[in-house]
Amino acid sequence: MSDRVLVTGAAGFIGSHVCEALLARGQSVVGVDNFDPFYPRAVKERNLTALRGAAGFQFVEADIVRHAMPLDGVSVVLHLAARPGVRPSLEDPASYSETNVTGTVRVLEAARRAGIARIVFGSSSSVYGDTTPPPFAEDAAAVWPISPYAASKRAGELMAEAFAHLYGMRIACLRFFTVYGPRQRPDLAIHRFTSLIATGKPVRMHGDGSSERDYTYITDCVDGVLAAMEWTARPGGAANGTGVAEPINIGGGARVRLDRLIELIARTLGREARIERHPDQPGDVRLTAADLRRAERELAYRPAVGIEAGIRQFVRWHEETHGRES
Numbered sequence: 176m177s178d179r180v181l182v183t184g185a186a187g188f189i190g191s192h193v194c195e196a197l198l199a200r201g202q203s204v205v206g207v208d209n210f211d212p213f214y215p216r217a218v219k220e221r222n223l224t225a226l227r228g229a230a231g232f233q234f235v236e237a238d239i240v241r242h243a244m245p246l247d248g249v250s251v252v253l254h255l256a257a258r259p260g261v262r263p264s265l266e267d268p269a270s271y272s273e274t275n276v277t278g279t280v281r282v283l284e285a286a287r288r289a290g291i292a293r294i295v296f297g298s299s300s301s302v303y304g305d306t307t308p309p310p311f312a313e314d315a316a317a318v319w320p321i322s323p324y325a326a327s328k329r330a331g332e333l334m335a336e337a338f339a340h341l342y343g344m345r346i347a348c349l350r351f352f353t354v355y356g357p358r359q360r361p362d363l364a365i366h367r368f369t370s371l372i373a374t375g376k377p378v379r380m381h382g383d384g385s386s387e388r389d390y391t392y393i394t395d396c397v398d399g400v401l402a403a404m405e406w407t408a409r410p411g412g413a414a415n416g417t418g419v420a421e422p423i424n425i426g427g428g429a430r431v432r433l434d435r436l437i438e439l440i441a442r443t444l445g446r447e448a449r450i451e452r453h454p455d456q457p458g459d460v461r462l463t464a465a466d467l468r469r470a471e472r473e474l475a476y477r478p479a480v481g482i483e484a485g486i487r488q489f490v491r492w493h494e495e496t497h498g499r500e501s
C-alpha cells in the first residue's frame with residue numbers, strides 16, 4: 176500500500192510537529208533528518224521524544240544531499256529539511272546553497288524517480304525581500320532576495336517549478352511567515368527574547384523597534400501543511416496539462432511590532448525587559464505581512480491563534496522546559 180508520508184527535517188521544530196499531527200490522523204510516516212549542527216542534536220532528539228517508538232512512525236538518520244531517500248510505499252513528500260536562519264546565512268552562504276538548493280533538487284529528483292508526484296516544500300516569507308509592497312501576495316515577482324537564505328529558498332521554489340512543468344508534479348511551495356510555538360528553534364527571536372528576559376539578561380533590539388513581523392503559531396502552520404498535502408492529491412495541474420508548483424503564504428494574518436513583541440513577552444513572563452538598542456542587521460527585512468487570500472481559497476486556511484494566546488502558550492512551554500535548555 177503506498178500511503179506513507181515522507182517528512183524531511185522530521186527532528187526539527189516544524190517537522191516534528193507535522194509528524195505528530197500526521198500520526199494523530201492515523202497516517203504512516205517515515206521521518207528523515209541528519210541532525211544538522213545548526214542547533215544542538217540534544218534539542219532535536221528531544222523534539223522526537225513523542226515520535227520515537229510511536230506506532231506508524233519510522234525514523235531514518237540520513238542527509239538529503241548525500242543519502243538515498245527511504246521512499247518505499249511513500250505517496251507524498253513533505254520537504255521541510257533546510258539550513259534555516261537569515262543572519263547565519265551571511266556567514267556561510269555555500270552551505271545554505273548546498274542544503275537548500277542542491278538538497279531540494281535531490282529530494283525532487285528522488286521523488287520523480289520513485290514516481291511520486293505530490294510534494295509540499297517548506298519555503299519562506301523571506302523570498303519577498305525588502306521591496307514587495309505589503310501585504311505580500313504570491314504573484315509578486317520575489318526576485319530581489321536580500322540574504323543567501325532567502326535566495327536559496329526562492330531557488331528551491333524555481334527548481335520545484337521546473338520539476339512540476341517537466342514531470343507533471345503537483346507541488347505546494349508554502350511560504351511560512353515566522354513560525355513560533357513549543358519547540359521553536361532556539362535561534363529565533365521569540366525564543367531568544369524569552370530566554371533572556373526570563374533570566375534577567377538584556378535583550379538586543381535591532382533598529383528602533385518599529386520593524387514588523389507576521390507571526391504564525393505552530394498549530395496554524397501544521398494545519399496549513401496538512402491542507403497543502405491534501406491539495407497535492409487534487410487532480411489536474413496547470414492549464415497546459417503539465418504539473419503545477421504553487422507558492423502559497425502561510426501566515427498569522429497580523430503584523431506585530433518588534434517593541435510590542437518584546438513588551439508582550441516580558442508582560443507574559445511577569446518580568447521587566449532590559450532593552451539594548453543596536454543598529455539594523457544586514458539581511459533582515461523591515462516588514463513581513465502575508466496576503467492570505469490564496470491560502471484561504473486553495474487550502475481553506477484560516478489562522479486561529481493570535482499573538483497574545485500564542486505567546487502565552489510559548490511562555491508556558493518555555494517555563495516547563497526551563498532548566499533543561501542551554
Ligand SMILES: NC(=O)c1ccc[n+]([C@@H]2O[C@H](COP(=O)([O-])OP(=O)(O)OC[C@H]3O[C@@H](n4cnc5c(N)ncnc54)[C@H](O)[C@@H]3O)[C@@H](O)[C@H]2O)c1
Pocket residue numbers: 183184185186187188189190207208209210211212213219237238239240254255256257258259260274278297298299300350351352353354355360
Ligand atoms: N521556523 C520558521 O519560522 C520558518 C520560516 C520560514 C521557513 N521555514 C522553513 O521551514 C522548514 C522547517 O524549519 P524549522 O524552523 O522547523 O527548522 P529546523 O532547523 O528546526 O528544522 C529543519 C531540520 O532539517 C534538518 N536538516 C538540515 N539539513 C539537512 C540535511 N542535509 N539532511 C537531512 N536533514 C537536514 C535539521 O537537522 C533540522 O532538524 C525549513 O525548510 C525552514 O527553512 C521556517
